[in-house]
Amino acid sequence: MQSTHPIPGDPWPPDMILSIEGAPREAVEMLWVRDAFELExxxxxxxxxxxxxxxAAHTLDETERVRWQAAWPALWARVVAHAGRPTDFPAVDRLWQRDLPQEERAALLAEVMSPSWREEFGDGVFDDASFRDVQERASEARRTARPHSFADLPERRDVEALVPAWRQGLVRIVVIPCRGAYVRSLGATGLLVTPEVRADSAAYRAALASFIPTSSS
Known part of the structure; x- marks a missing residue:
């Protein structure tokens, strides 16, 4: 997101570039696992x-439940930390090199690809009617959503609060489809919010003002 036609006096800095990451796949998958299996x-x-x-159709035995509940918080932290970082486009470009050494390729993949529940526990858990229903409803919501012009975006609406956060390093806002108000800084460049926060100007301004860049999340 960037203002393509800078106007004198416009509060949006011409060099301010921001990306909005709506419902990252790996994050949604983890949230579904938590909710569908009632993990604590x-x-x-x-x-x-x-x-x-x-x-979920599958019933966890006690050993699985203990293991999943122990693993979920730490893996969630890694997933959203990755979602809050800007895409490393040079690393993506290097992955296309055919003569790339295998060790370097593995290191680049680890940098570019998000951690995921699938990576830790396999794909089988997502072969479930409950998960397919969540995907279908999300797809329908995206299909029927009213497109926003640049002027109508929450970031444009609250640009006065956005600029100071951007000057501190904020370049990526991650929106997760969860209820109510929830805000969390993600490392040096990201902010995690819910749709309710982003839709409400006062709440969104407070969230942007709360952004504190850190070396890790």
């Missing part, structure tokens, strides 16, 4: 999904 995740974790998923 400790720590600073977001509220439930807006669209409550049906219970």
């Amino acid at each position: 995740a400790d720590g600073d974790v977001p509220p439930p999904l807006i669209d409550t998923p049906a219970p």
Whole structure:
């Protein structure tokens, strides 16, 4: 997101570039796992999904439940930390090189690709009617959503609060489809919010003002 036609006196700096990451796949998958399996995740974790998923078809035994509940918070932190970082386009370009050494390719993939529940626990858990329903509802919501002009975007509406956060390093806003108000800084460049926060000007301005860049999230 960037103002393509700078106007004298416009509060949007011509060099301010911001990306909005709406419902990253890996984050949504993890939120579905938590909600559909009713995992009790400790720590600073977001509220439930807006669209409550049906219970998963698979029933966890006690060993699985203990293992999944222990793994979820730390993996969630890694997933959203990655979502909050800007895309490393030079690394993506290097991955296309055919003569790239295997060790370098593996290191680049680890940098470019997000951690995920699939990576840790396999794809099988997502072969579930509950997850397919969540995907279909999200796809329908995107299809029917009213397109926004640049002038109508929440970031344009609240640009006075956005600029100071950008000057501190904010370049990526991650929106997760969870209920209520939830805000969290993601490392040096990202901010995690819910749709309710982004839709409400006062709440969004407070969220932007709360951005504190850190070396890790």
